[in-house]
Amino acid sequence: MSMKDLSTEEVLQKLEEFGLNVTEEEAQRFRDNEVDGETLEYGLTDNMVSYLFPGSFKKQVKFNKFIQELKDVVTLTLEQVPEECIEQPSTIESEANRRLPAGFIVPPFPRDLQTRLDNKEACLKLSRDRHRIIRVLHEAIIEYTMYPTNAEYVQVVKALIVKYPVLKDLEGNGYHTWHQSLKRKFKAERAPLVHEDEVRRSKEKFGHKRARQSTEAARTYCRSVPGVPAIIGEDASSIGRHVNILRVQYERMQPDNSIVKDCMQRTFAWRRREIADGMTVEDILKKYPFLRTPSGLYDEVDRIHPSSVNLCRRLKEGFTSVVPKVLKLAQGKTPLAKIYVEAREEMLVEDLQDVDFRAALILLPYIFKEKVDQFITLGQCDAESPYPTVQLVDNNWKIAFTRKVPVSVRVDGVDLCRGAGVEEGVIAAFCAYFVFNLAYPPYMKNTLTFLQRTMNITVVGEKSLPVTVTRMINILY
Numbered sequence: 262m263s264m265k266d267l268s269t270e271e272v273l274q275k276l277e278e279f280g281l282n283v284t285e286e287e288a289q290r291f292r293d294n295e296v297d298g299e300t301l302e303y304g305l306t307d308n309m310v311s312y313l314f315p316g317s318f319k320k321q322v323k324f325n326k327f328i329q330e331l332k333d334v335v336t337l338t339l340e341q342v343p344e345e346c347i348e349q350p351s352t353i354e355s356e357a358n359r360r361l362p363a364g365f366i367v368p369p370f371p372r373d374l375q376t377r378l379d380n381k382e383a384c385l386k387l388s389r390d391r392h393r394i395i396r397v398l399h400e401a402i403i404e405y406t407m408y409p410t411n412a413e414y415v416q417v418v419k420a421l422i423v424k425y426p427v428l429k430d431l432e433g434n435g436y437h438t439w440h441q442s443l444k445r446k447f448k449a450e451r452a453p454l455v456h457e458d459e460v461r462r463s464k465e466k467f468g469h470k471r472a473r474q475s476t477e478a479a480r481t482y483c484r485s486v487p488g489v490p491a492i493i494g495e496d497a498s499s500i501g502r503h504v505n506i507l508r509v510q511y512e513r514m515q516p517d518n519s520i521v522k523d524c525m526q527r528t529f530a531w532r533r534r535e536i537a538d539g540m541t542v543e544d545i546l547k548k549y550p551f552l553r554t555p556s557g558l559y560d561e562v563d564r565i566h567p568s569s570v571n572l573c574r575r576l577k578e579g580f581t582s583v584v585p586k587v588l589k590l591a592q593g594k595t596p597l598a599k600i601y602v603e604a605r606e607e608m609l610v611e612d613l614q615d616v617d618f619r620a621a622l623i624l625l626p627y628i629f630k631e632k633v634d635q636f637i638t639l640g641q642c643d644a645e646s647p648y649p650t651v652q653l654v655d656n657n658w659k660i661a662f663t664r665k666v667p668v669s670v671r672v673d674g675v676d677l678c679r680g681a682g683v684e685e686g687v688i689a690a691f692c693a694y695f696v697f698n699l700a701y702p703p704y705m706k707n708t709l710t711f712l713q714r715t716m717n718i719t720v721v722g723e724k725s726l727p728v729t730v731t732r733m734i735n736i737l738y
Contacts, residue, residue, distance in 0.1 A: 267298025279327045361405045361413040367424050368401045381427045399446045432731045441728045492530045503528045511550040542673045555680045558692035566718050579715035583737040584621040591624035604662040620662050629707035645674040648702045649690035
């Protein structure tokens with residue numbers, strides 16, 4: 262039975278089987294609002310889910326996981342490759358032009374690996390197992406062709422995931438990392454054969470002929486804006502009055518938060534338009550001074566990407582669960598990991614949770630083979646970066662791990678805000694990318710994309726997660 266055919270009572274029954282204990286009051290909400298399989302297939306908003314399970318984040322998260330798994334069971338099916346993607350064999354065709362049969366069958370794996378797969382062990386978390394799986398698939402495919410088409414790659418990895426659902430990626434379409442790994446395997450194996458006539462002819466036939474973009478064109482650091490909010494009920498005159506009110510409030514020792522939030526909301530669409538039109542960071546901060554505070558940046562991102570849970574809480578809840586694994590993976594990758602271990606040994610037990618959280622944020626870039634010193638720096642940095650940078654006032658990493666040291670966030674050579682602790686600086690710097698429409702820099706793209714995913718921020722029109730990030734999610738969660 263497909264998801265769409267499930268009745269409300271059958272949905273409630275499956276929730277119980279899934280391990281989510283639904284109270285009678287919650288079950289009645291399902292009945293009153295006709296939450297059946299068809300409703301789940303169309304999708305529920307965060308507000309709808311929070312209404313069904315009020316006061317329990319755990320139930321809301323489990324419910325979202327239940328829907329995801331239910332959809333996976335229904336939608337992940339092996340699709341036959343379209344006939345136009347399959348070239349019919351000919352007696353005069355070369356070996357390089359042979360095609361994969363439409364009914365590709367996943368071959369057996371080495372005995373120990375096969376046993377673990379049959380026992381539904383998560384073999385995708387270990388690089389050694391992934392390499393063995395890819396090698397077996399590669400050997401099976403080369404019996405037909407050394408140049409599979411993209412459709413054939415997809416056909417094979419879909420067959421793999423259908424047969425062994427435990428290998429499914431936790432993000433995206435479920436097979437993206439396997440798809441990319443298999444393509445890289447073929448590319449690596451064909452490289453030594455580049456001078457052979459058959460391989461050269463196939464490379465000319467199947468290789469990409471698109472001209473590469475110029476380096477200068479790729480250096481832009483503006484984020485693509487899918488749509489700027491419409492300006493309704495405001496004009497230059499009214500915006501000017503709101504801006505004056507904000508400046509008056511900013512000069513006070515204790516600003517009225519309700520007035521500040523109201524004026525920031527009223528000027529929001531106008532401000533987004535100004536930023537999209539190229540207004541400089543310095544001019545934006547002069548006009549809207551409350552963006553110079555960490556809380557002001559958090560609120561702005563919440564306006565750009567609304568959520569029932571504020572940004573700091575989203576990071577705390579989403580990142581805390583992976584802190585131990587991040588710290589474990591970072592060991593041996595940087596001298597900072599050793600400094601953290603030494604600092605941790607000197608701390609009281611009740612302070613360890615904050616120390617570990619702070620250390621995981623600092624060491625996170627290293628598990629993606631990215632360098633933290635291009636994002637978090639000790640003291641004043643000589644070279645100004647157009648990207649947000651967290652600068653620690655203290656020049657001691659051990660203190661940065663163990664205390665909430667004063668930090669300064671700079672963007673494009675301008676002091677953005679000041680905060681207390683690495684965690685506050687990291688969140689403020691992350692927010693700056695969205696507030697000022699900045700694309701992630703190449704040297705921190707994977708780290709920042711992972712943090713974005715951790716905070717459940719989805720940008721319309723954005724590409725799927727990088728393979729590196731998806732693989733790390735498979736390992737950490």
